[in-house]
Amino acid sequence: MPEHRLFLLRHGExxxxxxxxxxxxxxxxxxxxxxxxxxxxxRLLKEMGCQFDMVFTSxxxxxxxxxxxxxxxxxxxxxxxxxxxxxxxxxYGALIGLNRAExxxxxxxxxxxxxxxxxxxxxxxxxxxHPFFTEIYNDRRYNSxxxxxxxxxxxxxxxxxLDRLLPYWDNIIAPEIKRGKTVLLSAHGNSCRALxxxxxxxxxxxIAGVTLPTGVPILLELDGDLRPVKPRQLLGDQAKIxxxxxxxxxxxxxxxxxx
Ligand SMILES: O=C(O)[C@@H](COP(=O)(O)O)OP(=O)(O)O
Numbered sequence: 001m002p003e004h005r006l007f008l009l010r011h012g013e014x015x016x017x018x019x020x021x022x023x024x025x026x027x028x029x030x031x032x033x034x035x036x037x038x039x040x041x042x043r044l045l046k047e048m049g050c051q052f053d054m055v056f057t058s059x060x061x062x063x064x065x066x067x068x069x070x071x072x073x074x075x076x077x078x079x080x081x082x083x084x085x086x087x088x089x090x091x092y093g094a095l096i097g098l099n100r101a102e103x104x105x106x107x108x109x110x111x112x113x114x115x116x117x118x119x120x121x122x123x124x125x126x127x128x129x130h131p132f133f134t135e136i137y138n139d140r141r142y143n144s145x146x147x148x149x150x151x152x153x154x155x156x157x158x159x160x161x162l163d164r165l166l167p168y169w170d171n172i173i174a175p176e177i178k179r180g181k182t183v184l185l186s187a188h189g190n191s192c193r194a195l196x197x198x199x200x201x202x203x204x205x206x207i208a209g210v211t212l213p214t215g216v217p218i219l220l221e222l223d224g225d226l227r228p229v230k231p232r233q234l235l236g237d238q239a240k241i242x243x244x245x246x247x248x249x250x251x252x253x254x255x256x257x258x259x
């Protein structure tokens with residue numbers, strides 16, 4: 001019998017998801033469709049009778065806005081929302097802002113897939129000459145992280161994401177779940193993948209086959225030691241979910257014009 005229910009959520013569609021650009025640490029807001037996705041997610045969770053005691057988000061607006069929309073639709077605006085950079089999207093380094101389909105044309109689909117889905121390949125790092133460097137590293141939100149600003153990543157593999165996320169999971173989130181709180185984690189495609197890899201014991205190679213669509217809640221039923229007692233459930237219309245996963249995978253296919 002499960003002792004705990006944990007909900008993971010990749011935020012609703014952001015402006016750059018639509019434009020097929022690596023968004024990562026650039027702070028894009030939800031698109032109109034992204035707001036609708038988050039609201040739809042809230043309606044579904046409400047219909048299913050779900051309740052939350054705590055929500056954890058990254059410090060990127062698209063994950064925070066998604067949490068707000070979900071809580072509002074569920075009538076749970078009072079639920080505490082705790083934010084940490086450790087739940088941020090993977091730092092895509094020099095790839096930030098680039099179009100995936102154009103990258104696939106220039107570097108090949110296999111290379112783009114390795115950058116996007118492999119466990120331990122790190123993209124080239126961002127440096128001062130990058131058009132979004134200043135916007136990211138001068139942003140006040142990174143002044144009060146639990147590590148000095150100069151130690152923040154300049155590019156991350158999925159393994160690096162797990163390494164920075166795990167202490168937060170172990171010391172902050174897991175104890176709340178063990179105390180009996182039902183937690184919603186509103187984060188990103190790759191921060192959720194990293195946590196899934198850890199919780200489900202997914203191998204380094206199999207994690208490449210895991211792709212998460214935007215705005216679809218994932219239910220994990222866990223035992224007392226926070227080990228899953230059954231496979232993850234992506235909640236909602238299964239045909240639509242499969243189509244949404246394919247759409248995310250296809251973002252890395254070579255297409256002139258980038259869309
Ligand atoms: O950084 C980004 O652009 C996407 C992930 O991109 P892929 O790994 O799917 O290429 O992250 P999210 O939309 O979840 O914040």
